[in-house]
Amino acid sequence: MSNTVLHRYLDPEVLAHVADRHLEPRGLVIGNLAGAHKSPxxxxxxxxxxxxxxxxxxxxxxxxxxxxxxxxxxxxxxxxLETNFVCHLVLDVSASMRYGEGREQKLLYAGQMATMLGYSIVRQSDKVSLATFDEQVRGVVPASNSMDQVVRMTQHLDLIEPKEKTSIAECLNEVARRMGRREIVMVFSDFFGTDLKELESVLQRLRYNRHEVVLFQVLHHEEITFDLDGMVKFVGLEVADELLAQTEDLRRGYLAALQRFNDEFQEIAQRNGCERILVDTRRPMSELFIDYLNQRSMLNRGR
Incomplete structure (x- = not known):
């Protein structure tokens, strides 16, 4: 694999800000290696x-x-005992994740987030795995705490061709069946097209098995603000459909629908003891990670 692919997912500037920051589990962990986290x-x-x-x-x-x-x-x-934890990174690679250009594309941004977190986790001698999914689980990089794991993750990400719809609940269930107990699950998705009731059922299963769950809702800035002007042609990424419309006619209804969805999503996350983080792909990733890791650290100190 060329260094170009590795550098696509590991930004040196972001690493300089987060490489020495530790990701701590919020509860007791069970592992099979000596590490830095308390075991039950x-x-x-x-x-x-x-x-x-x-x-x-x-x-x-x-x-x-x-x-x-x-x-x-x-x-x-x-x-x-002090022991290791296992973190499972679960990445949505469905067609809707193609939205955006350059560094602001949702799939690239989410892939970079996953890789950066994976790097930080193996650097502290903990284990990380990667699973990608759309309508089904497309690939799994089994858990490892070797630094070579980062290379394996980027190799897998480089082969992704997002073109299908998504089925988050079903795929998360499949990933959950492969897991042990008391591990961390981080999901990266826009969660568009998700049946929230089905998703809640899976979250309840994960939490019942005492896994920590973090939901990164990765959206493009335009999807959050609908900052579009004039006549725009909208092309479906997961359905073969097109719509030519004035943005002023759609903005209010779209933003209201998005707010309802996000409010329900946040309520489900809180009800089930999960973290939900709304990610704007226009935001600098180093700033995002620093805020997130600081927040985790403060919550851990308060437990």
């Missing part, structure tokens, strides 16, 4: 958690002799 499991590693009474077969080196001399009873020192 007890063991003999890292941070002291408490005592339990000695039972035959326990390793004598973990006996707390100070407690024995004061209570004349044997107790074992227990510690909290």
């Amino acid at each position: 499991l007890n063991g003999f590693a890292v941070e002291f958690a408490g005592h339990r009474e000695y039972t035959p077969g326990d390793d004598p080196k973990h006996i707390d002799w100070r407690v024995y001399f004061t209570r004349e009873k044997l107790f074992i020192k227990q510690y909290e």
Whole structure:
């Protein structure tokens, strides 16, 4: 793979702002590697958690002799394990994600976000995976904490040809079946054409299994503001349809419909303990990441 492809998704300017920032899980995590996050499991590693009474077969080196001399009873020192987490990046590659040009195209922007986050995650020795979907799951890059994972992700993204409709709920269900417990799921999509009731059902399943869920709603600036003037020809990306209309005739109705959708989407996210972040592809990505990671850090300190 050429460096051009890698640089398409890894912007050095953005990396300079976020490379040293850590993405911390909001709850306890379970992993199979030693890492930097507290596990709900007890063991003999890292941070002291408490005592339990000695039972035959326990390793004598973990006996707390100070407690024995004061209570004349044997107790074992227990510690909290520190472990790794797994983050699953789930990217919508349906045709509607083609909207926009250059760096503001939704699919490119979302792909860059996913790659940047993936880079930061493996850099802190945690695992990341990537799944792409439209009407079905199109590809999966299995979880890894190797820096080569970033190359594998960009190779996969470079092969994407968005041309189908999307079925988020069904595809998220399929991704969920492959997951363990207590992991992080980050979804990048415009969520257009999504049945929110079906989506909520999947979110409930993910949250029941104690996964942390982050929903990045990636929209082009024009989709957020309808900042268009005059007579415009609208061409469907997921349906073979065209509409020639005065933008003034459509603006109020479109913005009202978008507001209703976003309000319902936000309510579902809050009701199910999920994060929803509205992303404007015109916004500098470094600014977006700094604000988001700062927000996560503040929430983690408050827990």
